[in-house]
Amino acid sequence: MEGRTTIIRTVDDVIDARAVTTVFQPIVRLDSWNRRRHEVVGYEALTRGPAGTPWEEPLPLFEAAAGRGRLAELDWVCRAAAYRAALDAGLPFGVTLFVNAEPAALGVPCPPDLAPTILDAQLRLRVVVEMTERAIGHDPSALLTAAEACRGAGWGVALDDVGAEPASLSVMPFVHPDVVKLDQYLTQRPARGDAARVVNAVVAYAERAGAVLLAEGVETREHLDAALGMGATLGQGWLFDRPGPLPPDVRTRPGSATVPFVVAPASPGGRTPYELVAARRPTAEATKRMLLPLSHYLEARAHDPAEPPMLLASFQDARHFTPATARRYQALARDASLVTVLATELPSAPAQGVRGIALAGDDPLRGEWNVIVVGPHFAGALVARDLADTGPEEQRRFTYALTYDRDLVLDAARALLQWVVPT
Template identity: 55%
Template sequence: MPGLDHNAQTSEPAADDARVFHIHEVIDQRTVTTVFQPLVDLAGGGLIGFEALSRGPAGTSPDRLFAAARKAGREAELDWVCRAAAFRTILATDPDPALTWFVNMEPRASRVPCPPDLAGIIDEARHRLRVVTEVTERSIADDPAGLLTATTGLRAAGWGVALDDVGADAGSLALMPFIHPDVVKLDMQLLHEPDEPHTARVAAAVGAYAEASGAVVLAEGIETARHAATARTMGATIGQGWHYGRPGPLPAHARAGSSLPFIEPPRLSVDTPFTIVSRKRPVTRTTKGRLMPMSRHLEALAGDGTQPPVLLACFQEARHFTPATATRFARIAMHSPLVAALGTGLGTEPAPGVHGTAFGPNDPLVGEWNVIVVGPHLAAALVARDLGDDGPDRERRFDFALTHDRALVLEAARALLPWLAPATSGELVSAAGSAFG
């Protein structure tokens, strides 16, 4: 393989190169297999479906496979290979169409065309299988545009979305409303720490989201009847774990005993945050100088607490994203699951850890100064529209509105998501639709 250093002075680089060489073989030869773990209805014990779990040669774990593929620059292709292997195995059994299949996906794969030799099996799965695609909070923070592309296309295909490992990272709770998952998967560690304050906070936030959205809560890692009972107290209605079966081959003639509903995701508004909020909240006129303390107050909320929120902000132009602002945002980004700054002339990372998006001079957001904070138990939005005054910067006038209404804040925040993706909503569907052949 090009780049393989046989003269390395230490064993570690050689071992790394050997793993990379091995991952090329795995991907090129499609030597990935799939095992399956059942998902059951906690109330009646009926079979809901299965989660597909990928394995490499000799049972290599998916974590090791994807770490090597990431280093080799072939992570997206490996993701296609794993999903195709799962679908091929499922379809070979002539499955019950009522079964639901949970399959993991890296959102970056939505940016890479499906390999031609896998397109047929992917397309067949689209038409024959009822699939829930699992994503993690890491994928949102790392690639919000890729995640938006992927989930938009998946839902257009009639499939569902699950947010995995909720509770393992503090950021996953704040990110739930942006994915709007059909299924929330509680991290297995919560079952082992049912009396911890962190567990209580996670259960409360997930319960509130599920009640408002109609989403289903699934508990992972159930090993005993006691775990199952604990899971139900946390609001879970579906269970997964060794208590119901270890990962293994698909059982013959598996039939669904219960169904899992998909929910209707909220539509992304074509309006700007100021337009959305000002329709329902009083608008006041003031100067930039008087708005600045309010803006910094909301930024401070984003940097406070054990469950850090998402922070989305519009700065009109890059010159308003000052060095002092960049320092504050970088500090918040160290703990927040997603921090984004939008403005004309801003780069893709205007400060360390901050997602940047530049828009054109005629974009409607150029006239707005917005600061939006969304956490598990916190929501606030300051939205302002520039009146176009000349004169000293601090004396420029804005119309503004402030709201803490969660539904209204979320609507305004979701309206910014298309600006985090380099495509229109129609292109998003098309791009993710390529995932299905």
């Protein structure tokens, strides 16, 4: 995009002038590589600010924009610049364009002057939107919402830098990426202690979902061998080419659409966790006193700093989220990738590190007590429906089901996330 001014004094000038450019790095099929040729299946678009300014590199550019409260606008500017460059070069539809995005920015309306380019890209380009796993720690719900928005636009989703942040492994089934990009430290340091744990979790997800593994940072033949050994079929890095303009012959390349888009799980359709699980598992009746040990066992499984899980719970009313429970959940939040609690009259932060969602008095979820834990390898759910007894608190009766079937637990978690992530 051409800037509307040649005077760049601040990052505001960069954004106002849309003064960013795009370079592209090829993504190749690893099994096609030799020293003379390789099959390119896509390109990652990388942003550069005005040359010779403090904002030429993307990291200081985005940090400065965030400091000015204009991160979302810059994100739209960068994506529009990438789309326009790809469209002008004639990138074929079968060659996938990977474009980075800040999850929070996808929830902000597109600036009007950029809207025509965005629409043109939706019609003429095959796009995979990359979202970094580091967003999980800042605002996991924004990451999940952004993934839904991308699928609604007909785009694919990639989770970037996987392995750099352990929390990504439990959130991965809910983002449901089409492409999992292995962080370069896994490619370049495969013998590192936690590499095997990350790779095993990623491969397990890819097998279940049909996702593609892409290795980043492939700079040597040794890195290529490591990537292939981890099960990656695609890769990018200096061994294949450095970032630069799209090649002059890119429009004549047929493209093989080797980056497939996986089928996302069906929407829970407004059903509650209890409704989903009870339809597929037998239920029993028990008092609250009998169910508390089961709940505490599941909560304890959220204590895993090596493979941080996600903990989702609904407590009916805020009075059931007692001070003792709040202390327990605050401790869990130090390890877990996401801890969310739902109840009536609940504040947005009922304990440090815990996200609270307030339910309406007539919400169907108010009649349920749910505790759901999902990690890279462990998954368990207790779902219970209140029988509306009167009398002592611990003698209240529930019908309940307990399941460790991973697919069913994931369905229950997706159902509860309907109250967390707007749709």
